[in-house]
Amino acid sequence: MSLLQVTGLTARYGDFQALFGVDLTLDAGEAIAIIGANGAGKTTLMRSISGVLRNAPEMIRLNGAPIGALPPDAVVAQGVAMVPEGRRLFASLSVEENLLIGAHGRKDAGYWTLQTVYDLFPILKEKRHVPGVSLSGGQQQMVAIGRALMSNPRVLLCDEISLGLAPVVIRDVYAALPRIRDAGAAVVIVEQDIGQALKVADRVYCMMEGRITLSGRPEDLSRAAIHDAYFGVSA
Ligand SMILES: Nc1ncnc2c1ncn2[C@@H]1O[C@H](COP(=O)(O)OP(=O)(O)OP(=O)(O)O)[C@@H](O)[C@H]1O
Ligand SMILES: [Mg+2]
Incomplete structure (x- = not known):
């Protein structure tokens, strides 16, 4: 059984349908990447899994248990945490207070504490008293x-964590990934940078217009196939 299983997931914004039957699996210890152009539905998929958008219960399962209809705080309590697109820090709170908010939904004690997060990103310890923004x-x-780590998730959803960052900074952020996985989280990375996605993920899913158009292990996917799945096949 997969740790996370998405089956026939649909999503709408009013009359607009954004997802059309998305199927996806994530195994314990795995890192997968979701790639796709602007508007493909990547964030909608993340928001559906994290409970921001509500679904039929059985469309999303965690260790077999249906979680598709749970609200976000309950999804966090089940062990799924999201790093949202655009970071969404609380402007009036310090770095440390922002981190402690993440511990709020924690179910069990686990590897991640203020101390281990500061070990992972030492600069945050230096800046712990200044406003996050x-x-x-x-x-x-x-x-x-x-x-997100402060809830000690079993599944960490990362929506475009490299967006707008300089290459050297992207490298620093992605350098944290192995340790996050070692600490026990399976990871879903949403990326527009195909090269980055292929580098860090065990498997890749490509989305276009609300559907999965291609999936597989990086070494099994040709550049041409990815290009077609990402941009559409030109007739
Ligand atoms: N709140 C909303 N109301 C209406 N339509 C929306 C809303 N959010 C997203 N959409 C539409 O749903 C589709 C999928 O958007 P989504 O944000 O999931 O794409 P994305 O793959 O994350 O794109 P990006 O790479 O730009 O972040 C797009 O057509 C978008 O315009
Ligand atoms: Mg997005």
Whole structure:
């Protein structure tokens, strides 16, 4: 049984249908990447899994248990945490207070505490008393990741954590991934940078217009197939 199983997932915004029967699995210990152009439905998929958008219960299962209809706080309590697109830090709160918000939904004690998050991103310890929003983009992204880790998730959803960051900063952020996986989280990475996705993921799913158009292990996917699945096949 997969740790996370998405089956026939649909999603709508009013009259607009954004997802059309998405199927996806994530095994314990795995890292998968979701790639796709702007508007493909990647964030809608993340918001559906995390409970921000509600679904039929059985469309999303965690260890076999239906979680598709649970609200976000219950999804976190079940062990699924999201690093949202755009980081979404609390402007009036310090770095440390932002991190502690993440511990709020925690079910069990686990590897991740303030101390282990500070070990992962030492700069955050230095800056722990300053407002989160006064940090650089990369540091804010580290706070957003740390905040999600503070719930000790079994599944960590990361929505475009490299967006708008300089290459050297992207490298620093992604350098945290092996340790996050070692600590026991399976990871879903949403990326527009195909190269980055292929580098860090065990398997890749490509989305276009609300559907999965291709999936597989990076070594089994040709550049041409990915290009077609990402941009559509030109007639
Ligand atoms: N709140 C909303 N109301 C109406 N339509 C929406 C809303 N959010 C997203 N959409 C539409 O749903 C589709 C999928 O959007 P989504 O944000 O999931 O794509 P994405 O793959 O995350 O794109 P990006 O790479 O730009 O973040 C798009 O057509 C988008 O315009
Ligand atoms: Mg998005």
